[in-house]
Amino acid sequence: MPEQGWLGESGEAAWVGGSEQPMKHYTFVDYATQGYIALVGLLVLLFHNERVPEWPVLIPAHVAGLGLVHLLICAHARRPRNRVLEFLRHFYPVLLYTAFYNETGILNEMIVPGYLDEHVVKFEQTVFGFQPSLAFMHALPHAAVSELFYAAYFSYYVMIVGVGLALFIRNRTQFLHYVSVVSFVFYCCYLAFIFLPVSGPRLFFREVDGYQLPAEWLALGAEHPYPDAVTRGVFYWIITTIYAVAEPAGAALPSSHVVVALATVSFSFRYLPRVRHVHLVAAVLLCLSTVYCRFHYAVDVVAGIAVAALLVPLGNRLYARSARGGAHPGVATVAPPLKAVPRS
Numbered sequence: 653m654p655e656q657g658w659l660g661e662s663g664e665a666a667w668v669g670g671s672e673q674p675m676k677h678y679t680f681v682d683y684a685t686q687g688y689i690a691l692v693g694l695l696v697l698l699f700h701n702e703r704v705p706e707w708p709v710l711i712p713a714h715v716a717g718l719g720l721v722h723l724l725i726c727a728h729a730r731r732p733r734n735r736v737l738e739f740l741r742h743f744y745p746v747l748l749y750t751a752f753y754n755e756t757g758i759l760n761e762m763i764v765p766g767y768l769d770e771h772v773v774k775f776e777q778t779v780f781g782f783q784p785s786l787a788f789m790h791a792l793p794h795a796a797v798s799e800l801f802y803a804a805y806f807s808y809y810v811m812i813v814g815v816g817l818a819l820f821i822r823n824r825t826q827f828l829h830y831v832s833v834v835s836f837v838f839y840c841c842y843l844a845f846i847f848l849p850v851s852g853p854r855l856f857f858r859e860v861d862g863y864q865l866p867a868e869w870l871a872l873g874a875e876h877p878y879p880d881a882v883t884r885g886v887f888y889w890i891i892t893t894i895y896a897v898a899e900p901a902g903a904a905l906p907s908s909h910v911v912v913a914l915a916t917v918s919f920s921f922r923y924l925p926r927v928r929h930v931h932l933v934a935a936v937l938l939c940l941s942t943v944y945c946r947f948h949y950a951v952d953v954v955a956g957i958a959v960a961a962l963l964v965p966l967g968n969r970l971y972a973r974s975a976r977g978g979a980h981p982g983v984a985t986v987a988p989p990l991k992a993v994p995r996s
Contacts, residue, residue, distance in 0.1 A: 677729040680974035681832040682721070685745050688752070688839040689717045695846070696759065703761045710758070717748075742827060745835040746816060750898065753908075756842050757900020760849040767849045767863045767902060772949050784950040785853035785943050786876040792944070793879035801944040802887035804937035808909050811916040811931065818924060826923045830916075833967035837915045840963055841908040849902035853946040860901045878946075891945065907948045910956030913938050915964050 678686075693714030700707035721744065728734070728741035740747075761767075776783060789798070812834070819827040851860045856873030864870065882888055913935045920928040939957070942948040 677725050679828060679832065680971045681745055681828070681835050682725060683974070684832070684836050684839060685748065686718055686721060688842070689714050689721070691843075692752075692755070692759070692846070693718075695762070699762050701762065703765065704759060706758055710755070742820060742824070742831065743816075745831055746812070749812075749835075749838055752838070752842050753903065754898065754900050756845040756903050759846045760900070760902030761861075763847050764849055767851050767855070767860070768905075769851055769855050769863075770865060770869070772850055772905065772951055773865065773869055776949055776951060780950070783853075783856075783872060783876075785946050785948065786856060786872060788940075788944045789879070789882065789946060790876045793881055795881040795885060798879075798882040798944075799885045799887050801937065801941035802885060802891050804934060805891055805909070805941040805945050805947070806887055807934045808913055808938055811913055811934070815916045815919055815924065815931075819919070822923075826919075829971060830919050830923075832971045833919075833964060834912060834915050836967040836970065837911055837960070837963045838908065841906065841911055841959070844906060844959075845903045845908075848905050850905040850949075850952070851901045852904035852948055852952070856946075895947075904948055905952050906955035906959045907942050907952040908956070909942055909948070910939050910953050911960045911963065914957065914960035915967075918964050 693711055696704065696707050696710050696714070700710075704710070724737070724740055724744060728737045731737055773783065776785075792798075816827065816830060816834075819830050851863070854860065855863070855865050856869060856876075858864075865873075917928070917931050917935045920931040924931075939953050942953055943950055
């Protein structure tokens with residue numbers, strides 16, 4: 653039997669041997685991903701009803717997901733130098749984000765019947781005396797402003813992939829830290845969407861899954877139509893096309909755009925100092941754009957900031973504890989330093 657050990661350079665390592673104990677190859681992100689798949693599958697098994705007609709497919713899909721992730725981890729442990737397996741081993745959580753996100757649209761009325769938007773709208777009316785998600789665009793109906801905010805909203809996708817690729821190329825240890833915390837944050841948001849079905853300000857303008865706001869709130873939407881200057885924008889078209897194809901209902905509170913964008917900013921400040929200030933500005937614009945572009949209520953953004961402030965440090969602690977416990981074979985034996993990298 654070959655001796656177990658670590659191989660690698662520049663902070664990167666590969667586990668060899670020991671394939672007879674596959675759980676040794678699990679990292680924090682693997683446990684988080686498998687835990688999320690198992691937990692949501694259990695929720696479907698226990699709480700499925702007429703609002704989730706897809707449940708006979710979802711349960712075996714979750715079982716299959718558990719098995720496939722485990723097989724990928726074991727396959728990479730046996731062949732750590734295979735480039736395809738290496739990429740899939742590191743990036744598979746990112747490849748699952750969209751599927752998990754879309755699933756929340758299937759499950760968002762399983763626990764709580766009906767959307768909670770009317771309560772959120774009433775709350776914002778009480779707090780602000782108006783609807784920020786309608787008034788913001790109405791106050792600035794200019795093409796340049798609109799394109800700036802829709803581009804900022806689109807930057808969400810650039811942040812996730814861009815920071816991930818930069819760290820993957822630069823340092824596998826830093827990448828593992830990044831994908832672990834971001835995945836943990838995503839999974840917590842997805843669970844919130846299942847238990848808090850809030851669809852967002854689009855309900856001011858149309859029915860969603862058979863639900864619509866009462867007439868008094870629909871009248872407010874009629875008073876604040878989308879300006880022509882906004883709807884002619886290129887980024888407006890890009891974002892609305894993405895949402896028409898892939899946006900599930902009931903995934904607004906908290907805003908995962910805000911939570912995840914702030915999580916990615918924290919890693920720019922930690923590992924990519926040359927872009928951190930540009931990244932921060934983009935994230936601030938993104939927070940504003942979620943309301944301007946009428947995808948989120950203001951309370952979704954506030955909740956997103958609060959959730960990010962809670963989950964990002966918690967994810968860092970869990971990751972560091974897992975690394976100190978030796979749960980990161982294949983990448984690093986110790987947690988990366990929890991401090992910013994000095995400017996080079």
